[in-house]
Amino acid sequence: MEKNKNKKFGTKKVLFSAITLGLISAFGFIALLSNCDNPLQAAEIIDTDGDGYDDEAEIASGYSPFNPAPEKIKESDVDADGLSDYFEIEFGTDPFNPDTDNDGYSDSEEIDWAYDPNSAEPKRLDRKIEIDLANQRLTLLVSGRAWKDFPVSTGKPSMPTPTGAFKIINKIENAWSKSYGLWMPYWLGLDRGRIGIHELPVWPGGYREGEDHLGHPVSHGCIRLGVGPAQYLYERVEAGTEVVIK
Secondary structure, eight states, X not given: OOOOTTOOOOOOOOOOOHHHHHOOOSSSOOOOOTTOSSHHHHHTTOOTTOSSSOHHHHHHTTBOSSOSSOOBTTTOOTTOSSOOHHHHHHHTXXXXXXXXXXXXXXXXXXXXXXXXXXXXXXXXXXXEEEEEXXXXXXXXXXXXXXXXXXEEEOBOTTSOOOOEEEEEEEEEEEEEETTTTEEEEEEEEESSSSOEEEESOBOTTSOBTTTTOTTSOOBSSSEEXXXXXXXXXXXXXXXXXXXXXX
């Protein structure tokens, strides 16, 4: 997705309750109501969805403060824009408006392609990849927030995946490995070594290796992703993206 940089955007925002803007915090979503002398006290009496429970208590219990139905905050999507109420709070978007900045793209679509959903201008958000060797997981972060999470297969004990901070240096839609004689779809090459992130490899005869290996360290050092997630990641990150392996 690429926003039209020549498009004229309006600046008027849809206003919603102060609690929507005030519940952003890294862990506890503590209310920050700037117009109150005692913001925590003010938050105690706010019940945005009118269900009889105050917003702070609902969030602390893992429920959405915007949905009168007893739905978990990470599952509820009041405005049906594909962005959960949890991420609406995390990214500071309007949970009652599927297109917060009124630019023609839904909040979920913009975040998925790393655009700021609060800006009608094509403002980019930073992306980063983290790979957890112990748990065999890859996480794509957008603006410092864990956006997507996928199982991977990293290097086996005799050929371990190196740890540290790397950069993506090249992208090849279907790379060929001369060393092993197979194809590595959706290749994202990393600096300081001959390893990369790619889809489960394919032998010339069409056999796809390692379909049951995800979640287990069995590769030759590369980070293997499953069919679907590899293409998703390939399409959304670019050369220069930071990759942290730990």
